[in-house]
Amino acid sequence: MTTEPIVKNQGFNERQIKRIFWRRMAIVLWVSFFTAAVESMVFFALFDPAYLGQLSSFGVDVSQWQGYALGFMFFWVFTFSAALFSGLVLALPRTKLAKRNPNA
Amino acid sequence: MSNQDTKPVELSLYKAHEKIYPREVKGRFQFKRKLAVWLLLGLFYLLPWISWGGEQAVLFDLPQRRFHIFGITLWPQDFIFLALMLIIAAFSLFFFTALAGRLWCGYACPQTVWTEVFIWLEQLAEGNRNKRMKLDKAPWTREKIFRKFSKQFLWITFALWTGFTFVGFFTPIKELSMQVWQWTLGPWEMFWLFFYSFATYGNAGFLREQVCLYMCPYARFQSAMFDKETLIISYDEQRGEPRMRGKKRREVENPGDCIDCTLCVQVCPTGIDIRDGLQYECIACAACIDACDDVMEKSGMPKGLIKYTTENALEGRPTHILRPRTIVYFIILMTLVASFGVALVNRSAIDMNLIHDRNTFYRIVDSATIENVYTLKVMNKGNEAAQYEVNASGIDGLKVVLGMNETGISAEPGQLVTVPIKIQAAKDAANKKIHTIEVTVTKISSDGSDSAAEKVKYFGYNK
Incomplete structure (x- = not known):
């Protein structure tokens, strides 16, 4: 991940870099899990997964439990991607700024 | 973000976790915490076993999409109640935080409560703080293996029981216990039982204060509810x-007066030194108060070197319980609670939906009568089968004819019935282009009090 440039500049050793990476991954996992759980709760309070299965373009036949589980995984994939993306862009790469004209 | 202030945040990300060995402590606040643990966990473990009118009193029946709560059945259509309840919970949290700080964290949060129990079990197997620290450093002797094994046994048993109880809120627990006994659990019950057990075991056994420090959103924003009048430790x-x-x-x-015995540090479950001032790691469990009071008493000094107080009190100013923040929170909270109560009492067991036929405005029945056609959907949200009658008002002499030669509408509990209905009116009475009429669905019963109504458009005979 792009954690490396920033941490290398601060003089972290290999173990610490690994630790930072896994802690960030844990945060991404936890945040996405939590939001996916809340989303599923609200979504399935409003929609019955058994009906949705019949309405979907693939015409899958799912029971309620399977629907809840599939729906949760579906949400989790997207919240995980979103959180991962945030984690990725939060870890700014360190680059040198070009020297600018002081009179500009 | 290149200033010096951001450095400590990065520190917490790469610092290796040090295991915390909270020292056991007794005192008035720890007594209250124990009481809370017994009360809350007692409620959790016993509630699924209580029956109410022959059924499990609290059962969240997800496959059937209905919640049974002490004789009340809630359907997905009653989503508003769930939403209201969550909002009430949130405002209670705000209110009590503004008033008395992190009461929730210290006394009521499941993380705290289960961690307490896991620490008790750990003490039972491995002894007090010093013994536990020694044991962890000691080589693997027979005694260490025995003690570690006993601890794991206690933890896993307790976690499995917790997982079982959790699933018992969603599947009738008596059948579930039979299934566990005969080992005929369904895949979902099995998954959730082990998942929740594992979560309990991991969170209360190993993660502990790290959940509060790194994972909990409330710990990060609770300080927003604080002011100089809030109770802090x-x-x-x-x-x-x-x-x-x-x-x-x-x-x-x-x-x-501080004799620097560091007992307040040793008893802290999150491993902070309260003498460094208020910190976000502090879950307000008051263990340091009890420990310090004890020491102060033994050394003949007045108690309260560490105590529940407010920032104002520390600076010698008076503390106000009544202040705009608490008053506003309280008013909002009470309004929500009242509206929740009123809505619950007035809740109808009938859910109706009426849609006008899309193809025709009206049909001519005979020389003097026209009719509008609708699709009526009625859902029985009650606990027993019911029969309904349909009436309409808004134009003189409206007559409701149920379609498909039906004589009445009946629905089993939870059933959604769809009936085409025709509403007939005299041409002379329905002489405007569009009228608004009200259609009422009433449950036929001895008291006959339950009904639902909906206003719809009625297209008149207007030439």
Whole structure:
């Protein structure tokens, strides 16, 4: 991940870099899990997964439990991607700024 | 973000976790915490076993999409109640935080409560703080294996029971216990049982304070509800400093009351030193108060070197319980609670939906009568089968004819019935282009009090 440039500049050793990476991954996992759980709760309070299965373009036949589980995984994939993306862009790469004209 | 202030945040990300061995402590606040643990966990473990009118009193029946709560059945259509309840919970949290700080964290949060129990079990198997620290450093002797094994056994058993109870809120627990006994659990019950057990075991056994420090969103934003009048746990710096211990105290003229015994640090479940001031790691469990009070008593000094106090009180100003923040929170909270109560009492067991036929505005029945056609959907949200009658008002002489030669509408509990209905009116009475009429669905019963109504458009005979 792009954690490396920033941490290398601060003089972290290999173990610490690994630790930072896994802690960030844990945060991404936890945040996405939590939001996916809340989303599923609200979504399935409003929609019955058994009906949705019949309405979907693939015409899958799912029971309620399977629907809840599939729906949760579906949400989790997207919240995980979103959180991962945030984690990725939060870890700014360190680059040198070009020297600018002081009179500009 | 290149200033020096951001550095500590990065620190917490790469610092290796040090295991915390909270020292056991007794005292008035720990007594209250124990009481809370027994009360809340007692509620959790016993509630699924209670019956109400022959059914499980609290059962969240997800496959059937209905919640049974002490004789009330809630359907997905009653989503508003769930939403209201969550909003009430949130505002209670805000209110109590503004008033008394992190009461939730210290006494009621499941993380705290289950961690307490896991620490008790750990003490039972491995002994007190010193013994536990020694045991972890010691080589693997027979005694260490035995003690570690007993701890794991206690933890896993307790976690499995917790997982089982959790699933018992969603599947009738008596059948579930039979299924567990005969080992005929369905895949979902099995998954959730082990998942929740594992979560309990991991969170309360290993993660502990790290859940509060790194994972909990409330810990990060609770300070927003704080002001100078909020109860916090604080060390009285003016009284305590300069802290010193033992011999040194006799050599100095005016030593502070703090004898630097570090008991407040040893008992802290999140491993902080309360003498450094208010920190976000503090879950307000008041263990340091009890520990310090005990020490102060033994050394013949007044109690309360660490105590529940407010920032204002520390600075010698009066503390106000009534202030705009608490008053506003309280008013909002009470309004929500009242509207929840009123809505619940007036909740109808009938859910109806009426849609006008899309193809025709009206049909001519005979020379003097027209009719509008609708699709009526009625859902029985009650606990028993019911029959309904349909009436319409808004134009003189409206007559409701149920379609498909039906004589009445009946629905089983939870059933959604779809009936085409025709509403007939005299041409002379329905002479405007569009009328608004009200259609009422009433449950046929001895008291006959339950009904639902909906206003719809009625297209008149207008030439």
